[in-house]
Amino acid sequence: MNVLIVEDxxxxxxxxxxxxxxxxxxxxxxxxxxxxxxxxxxxxxxxVLLDLGLPDSNGxxxxxxxxxxxxxxxxxxxxxxxxxxxxxxxxNLGADDYLAKPFALxxxxxxxxxxARRKFKIISQDILLGDFIVQIQSRKLICRDAEVExxxxxxxxxxxLVLNKNRVLTRQQLYEHIxxxxxxxxxxxxxxxxxxxxxxxxxxxxxxxxxxxxxRGVGYRVSADQ
Amino acid sequence: MIxxxxxxxxFNLLSKLAFTALFLLVMxxxxxxxxxxxxxxxxxxxxxxxxxxxGNIGIEPFMTSDTTDAFGSYNILKEEFISLEKTDTTAxxxxxxxxSRIIEGDEIAYRVLNYSFMVDGQKYLLDIGNxxxxxxxxxxxxxxxxxxxxxxxxLITFLTDLQxxxxxxxxxxxxxxxxxxxxxxxxxxxxxxxxxxxDFYSLDHALRELMDNINELFQKEKEITINISHxxxxxxxxxxxxxENLLMKTDIEPEISEKIEESLKTLHRLQSxxxxxxxxxxxxxxxxxREETVDMNEIMREILNELSPVAxxxxxxxxxxxxxxxxxxxxxxxxxxxxxxxVVNNAVKFTNTGGEITAKSVLRHGRFVITISDTGKxxxxxxxxxLFSRFKSxxxxxxxxxxxxLAITKSIADFxxxxxxxxxxxxxxxxxxxxxxxxx
Numbered sequence: 232m233n234v235l236i237v238e239d240x241x242x243x244x245x246x247x248x249x250x251x252x253x254x255x256x257x258x259x260x261x262x263x264x265x266x267x268x269x270x271x272x273x274x275x276x277x278x279v280l281l282d283l284g285l286p287d288s289n290g291x292x293x294x295x296x297x298x299x300x301x302x303x304x305x306x307x308x309x310x311x312x313x314x315x316x317x318x319x320x321x322x323n324l325g326a327d328d329y330l331a332k333p334f335a336l337x338x339x340x341x342x343x344x345x346x347a348r349r350k351f352k353i354i355s356q357d358i359l360l361g362d363f364i365v366q367i368q369s370r371k372l373i374c375r376d377a378e379v380e381x382x383x384x385x386x387x388x389x390x391x392l393v394l395n396k397n398r399v400l401t402r403q404q405l406y407e408h409i410x411x412x413x414x415x416x417x418x419x420x421x422x423x424x425x426x427x428x429x430x431x432x433x434x435x436x437x438x439x440x441x442x443x444x445x446x447r448g449v450g451y452r453v454s455a456d457q
Numbered sequence: 458m459i460x461x462x463x464x465x466x467x468f469n470l471l472s473k474l475a476f477t478a479l480f481l482l483v484m485x486x487x488x489x490x491x492x493x494x495x496x497x498x499x500x501x502x503x504x505x506x507x508x509x510x511x512g513n514i515g516i517e518p519f520m521t522s523d524t525t526d527a528f529g530s531y532n533i534l535k536e537e538f539i540s541l542e543k544t545d546t547t548a549x550x551x552x553x554x555x556x557s558r559i560i561e562g563d564e565i566a567y568r569v570l571n572y573s574f575m576v577d578g579q580k581y582l583l584d585i586g587n588x589x590x591x592x593x594x595x596x597x598x599x600x601x602x603x604x605x606x607x608x609x610x611x612l613i614t615f616l617t618d619l620q621x622x623x624x625x626x627x628x629x630x631x632x633x634x635x636x637x638x639x640x641x642x643x644x645x646x647x648x649x650x651x652x653x654x655x656d657f658y659s660l661d662h663a664l665r666e667l668m669d670n671i672n673e674l675f676q677k678e679k680e681i682t683i684n685i686s687h688x689x690x691x692x693x694x695x696x697x698x699x700x701e702n703l704l705m706k707t708d709i710e711p712e713i714s715e716k717i718e719e720s721l722k723t724l725h726r727l728q729s730x731x732x733x734x735x736x737x738x739x740x741x742x743x744x745x746x747r748e749e750t751v752d753m754n755e756i757m758r759e760i761l762n763e764l765s766p767v768a769x770x771x772x773x774x775x776x777x778x779x780x781x782x783x784x785x786x787x788x789x790x791x792x793x794x795x796x797x798x799x800v801v802n803n804a805v806k807f808t809n810t811g812g813e814i815t816a817k818s819v820l821r822h823g824r825f826v827i828t829i830s831d832t833g834k835x836x837x838x839x840x841x842x843x844l845f846s847r848f849k850s851x852x853x854x855x856x857x858x859x860x861x862x863l864a865i866t867k868s869i870a871d872f873x874x875x876x877x878x879x880x881x882x883x884x885x886x887x888x889x890x891x892x893x894x895x896x897x
Contacts, residue, residue: 250701398705
């Protein structure tokens, strides 16, 4: 998929590009609003990651122009402003999602994938983990034909790890994904540990969960072959 | 503390009382003088009459008594007496004195005129007396009437003073009411107080101008905080992305991974701090909308439900006791959630295994109150003092917290006109109470 990263902080733009490239995206960079307008007019992008705080133009105008010009790119707004009005304005103008700086790169990826699934109507495949099947569409966890009862938060946690399989997620990344940014100050690594502990306890009653690993000093990882 | 209008009225009352006391003293003296003068005139008139009588009929008819060479007479009520006797003194006597005489066993105070005169070579002394009892009585009565009258006047003027002071000082009352309980100059009621008293007008005017200036400064400070926060978040963002990219590399040593995660944690503290400052600055400059209606019991259930896995893990019992409910109008749901969540989360953090946290909602004197009590380690008075200050609450010691959570709670409460009170005892526990405004 083609992604245009519109961000005046070059160093940040490069990091995002490096990460998305490793996830097999094709990335273009624009450091100014003018540059971005030109690139959107010329190229076809699936996604535009747009920083609202551009020095030469208001990012929101850019969405407006692109939409009028018939661009079908999905816009994901990235901003340090984070003010409610900006969020509402951005989403009203047809932005698909909104991320406040600083964000986790895996969170950005997860948002892009979510938009892509909606846009291209991709039906998520069930995922196999040892004796467990994670049914993403129906949000169920099955083990040998029996449904494993987990709470909504536990399922979200497991799903996020599964969607980022073979990658270590830090407690903070997990916390931010599930609890959002509003209670920022209350981030407590203990939360994630307690939920993982409970999840493991529930799953272990059905089958071993050696695929759910604790990576010492870093976080958690789901290992899967597929 | 006493209200100004009461003080003024009391001062008026006291000054009137002093004046009345003085007036009564002077009055009674004057009345006494006037009465005595009248009595004296009376006595002189009577003397003239007696002398006239003696001139007409001679002294002999008075000196008929066999026993003495004297004459005495008094009326039945002993109001007056007259006595005439021969005397040997050579001096001429003509004076009036106050003296008491014993008449038929009663000692009575008299005003007595002493007068000596010669008749046929013999000197006589004439005493005419007038009892002072009636004068005293009269004086007493007059004083009493005046006293009653003055007391009545004082009472009436005291009440009218109170009323008038109340009316006169009403603009001042309004000004003090406007100032009362304002936690933020932005909340100051800018409508001018109606008054034709120039002092109040200038006071009100000066206050409004002052508030405007403070407001402007506050607003500037908030803007600076917001701008600095934005500027800080960009480099944090760059660093975070770089560290996360590093962590995702598969070929790094576990120790390096750990170091990177530690750096990410530290960076997250910075991020939390900046975000918290931003949040408070935004709340205080009223950038959040208040247009939702929040079901308070429902939001409490949600918060306790959210925290129950952590509490269960610590074997802390969560109790819910919702007696009354409240629909909080014109509120911001996410902010209200944060406000209460911070407090419950702290309670869970600081309550030991086996402890208990109780969330309660109840109507108290018409006001809806949510209390969150724990059986945790409690706080000392010193800790309580800095509880809501940014960065000062040393009770929060874990490395993930910036110690700003309760400052956020306080600013959200202020933003919604919610009063917060804390009662805490070391080793016994802490109770937070949130008093919600009455729905209009």
